[in-house]
Amino acid sequence: MSLPSSDAQTVTEHENTDSVNSYNDLCYDLSSLQDLACRGSWRSILDKVAQARSGSLLSKPHEHLVYLSYNAIALTKLRRFSEAVAEVELVEKGLDIYRYEMHPHHYPNRHGSMVPFVLRWLHAELPSKLGKPHESLDRFYTLLQFIREKLSNCLENVPRQVWRNRECLVINSIISHHLSYKQYGVCLDLMKDLINGETNDSIASAILWSKLGFVQLQFGDLEGAKGSFGVIEGIVKDLKGENETEIEIMIKMKNLVNRNNALMFMVEKDYASAVREYQECIDRDSSDVIAINNKALCLMYMRDLSDSIKVMENALERIPTSALNETFVVNLCSMYELAYVNHSDIKKTLGSWIARVAPDDFDTSCTRI
Template identity: 30%
Template sequence: MSHKISEYFANDPPSFFDELANKPKGKDLPPEGGSSSASNTSTAASMMSNTFTGFFQPPEYVETPEAGEDSVKVSDDVRNLWELPRENEPPGKLIMPGIHLQNDLVDPISVAVTQHLGEAELSYRKILRVDDVTQDERGLRTLIHAGCYRTAVNLTGRLLTIYGQGYGRSGQPAKHSPHSLQLWFTRLALLAKLGEFELLNAEAEPFGQLTSPDVFYDFYPEMYNGKSGSIACFSFRLLLAELPIYLGKPHVALDRLSELHVTTREIKEHYTNLRNNTADEFWQRRCERVLHSIINCGLMMKKFSMIDDIMEGTLLKRSSLSKEDRRSLYSAWGRIYLQIGDIFGAEQKIAVSRRLREINSSPDLRDLVDKGLIAVAKNDFPEAYVIFQKALHLDTGNTMILNNMGVCLLYAGKLKDAINLYERAINLNPQKSLNESLLVNLSTLYELESNNSKAKKYNLLRLINRYKPDLNISIEICLKLQTIN
């Protein structure tokens, strides 16, 4: 499995910086949210909470992630370098993880369809099951690519059982390898995406912050021929540091992320002193990934002065920052000011971003989305709609833009037009447009429209049954349906 699975994190706390990480070449505004797409579960996702109230989801400020490979290629020695447990410290407790579920995760869409529509409708549900793929990494990749995240979690359970780390093995001695730790990282990342936070917390607990000696190659000299460094990938360390965010404890996450940043920066400075420019740049990017997560914590904790300090004093200070990355940062900074409610400050930052665009070039996706969000902040919904419509011409089918257009129509008093927009988007591309935020909004619009909303919601459930392997929030929340006892 790739170490880069930021695309799995649809339930991450809202992030304004993921578009800078793993940027796909040739795309102007890479949709990245790996840490975050517009959150359905966190009130921090609402940048306009004073304007958009109730259960209707606010405009989305973060695009959906699209992962890419590191553009900086380094050796394993550089990639795996990490701070070993110090000799004068007592030996750390060894990591002895285990699966906490005796049975597979159930498919909640199947359960909801059976409850509300009956067994006959369930026959139309065609998704990959664990036994439909090879029982290895290739099968895991196939499931993830198909969006069958719960099935992928179930397959990781089978594969980890082979390593002696299955159900009931928590607290039992275990040996770790790059493959076993990668399986754990993938499993925990998927649990985060699916919102299975209680299970995620229980299964992540034995790993701590990956400081135990048995997650280093040095602990197994006979197995790895003297290889040194961390067996666990950096993204695993970042996930564990961010974990308290999912549990509503951003202050704990901030402490962990700050400690992670200190270590990352020390390794970066080590390569600076060695004048190894490639390794220096590689670790610089890791430092920035941690800072992006720290800023997300800052947003949740309303530490706005800290955010300004990081943006101005660190992220924008790097001399080697490309013009396009600088432009992205100013755009992200402007959107942060919108969340704070400082429209003037947002306009200033976004104006800097706009000036960094290529001379004589037409407004691109980033420009139009920024401009549309400012219009929303000013409650000028008709103007915002026109701007988002132009953006949609540049990226047809972009659900974030479509969702924002629907919000604008609703607040401009055009309820039926908003419904028609969402329904047309779903009919044109059901796989993509059956997006959690869009579904929540459309279900809300149905309730506003008439008392006969249940039948229309059932039609949405039929579409979900046929086109969506998984959702990141429950059907009851997504479609606002009552559970049948």
């Protein structure tokens, strides 16, 4: 599950972190929580939160909220959704308490909510994990309205961009839910709204056009998808790589063009051409997991199971952190089942390796052992 960023820069909606020297100046031992989250050590986060709470180590209201946020994220990552809901509801029931003006001795001259945005996002997303998808959609639309009210009141450029990023995140969440119901018309309208709003960021626009093309493919509008992907090619042609950061961005954008071209070839069942496009991506960036995964799938469709398996296994050996995700493993296990009579033994070996290196939230059932 993709969650909003929970770094220290987004701990609160009005917090100014420019004057702090480290994450730990903002909240008790926050850097440790950050490190555990980056490593996917979600069970350790639960332990750390429990220790901080039992030891009365959290002295300010915003510290309680930050630890509660990490706890809710960890529970969600571990698919303990009912417990995550219980955490989020603690905040929902006490929203008035978590306002700066209610604690003037801690936050003089501050006002507004100190609730981290990730809790608002979880409040919207979690019902869908408990069999209530329509409730999630309703909450996401309410959250979108809340964000747009903030945008209309933002006077400074930096906070406005923060809220703009959140608006994009929520709209993408809404699109994902509508896609699951095959409500493509709504998705198209939402995507076009997003694209119209991205007037200054060519990279963000390219990514949005790519998503629009993908949605168009979902309901068979091949010409529309080609047009959307064509817009991206025009954007990428204008990019210049004059420093390391710009070169990295250019590589990612060129790979986006190649992957979109390959996707069109896959729709037309021209798998050999798709493989060439994906190989260009891999030659440019050997850690492009999407290209690696899809190249292997194309080889499988071409009945070259031996090479498709080699592509997947080599990626797991070279870039385990990037390649180790459930979709990648499901595809590899499907190839094992097609290629080998003793696939159960091979999958058990893979499962043992995953148990040693995977983050806590990895779903080991994807091996289908």
